[in-house]
Amino acid sequence: MATVLESVAIPRCSALPSRGVSPVVASSVSSPFGGRGLPQFRGLKVAPSLSARSLVSSGRSSRVARRGGLIFCEAQTAEVPPITSDAWKSLVLESDLPVLVEFWAPWCGPCRMIHPIIDELSKEYVGKVKFYKVNTDESPSIATEYGIRSIPTVIMFKNGEKKEAIIGAVPKSTLTTSIEKFL
Numbered sequence: 001m002a003t004v005l006e007s008v009a010i011p012r013c014s015a016l017p018s019r020g021v022s023p024v025v026a027s028s029v030s031s032p033f034g035g036r037g038l039p040q041f042r043g044l045k046v047a048p049s050l051s052a053r054s055l056v057s058s059g060r061s062s063r064v065a066r067r068g069g070l071i072f073c074e075a076q077t078a079e080v081p082p083i084t085s086d087a088w089k090s091l092v093l094e095s096d097l098p099v100l101v102e103f104w105a106p107w108c109g110p111c112r113m114i115h116p117i118i119d120e121l122s123k124e125y126v127g128k129v130k131f132y133k134v135n136t137d138e139s140p141s142i143a144t145e146y147g148i149r150s151i152p153t154v155i156m157f158k159n160g161e162k163k164e165a166i167i168g169a170v171p172k173s174t175l176t177t178s179i180e181k182f183l
Helices: 088-093 109-124 140-145 172-181
Strands: 052-057 060-065 099-104 130-135 153-158 161-167
Touching: 088 099, 088 130, 099 109, 109 130, 109 172, 153 172, 161 172
Parallel strands: 099 130
Antiparallel strands: 052 060, 099 153, 153 161
């Protein structure tokens, strides 16, 4: 006799109430969340750790000790957008912010290694630096214009001019140092 098992997906992050939400003081119904009401899911995000903080509830102040940082979910699926030769001039050369452009190809192993790093940096430098990816197979004219012979190659542009080129899969610290030079 065969048995059917159902799979259950359980998220690894704990849903803690945000700082602006005050805890429920008294409730006639017992809650599996310790009287805090339903959890609020917002994606995965780590807030700075607090050793203790004051909560004001019903006019009285109490100290609540916390271990480690607050972790809650806050989905972010932003990826670095691709760019083609049609939009190159308006998005890169005429940008008033510094621009980091990654030249890559889908068959390139080191390119796939550096993609997550570029995606992380784009989230860290939102509003300070623009990030784009150029697929050298789809836009060979841009790659030829800037002398791209090896991929991945990351080029920093500022005021429409090529400022620095980094060739190969490099650590995040190398890219961060390059970005910081042009802020």
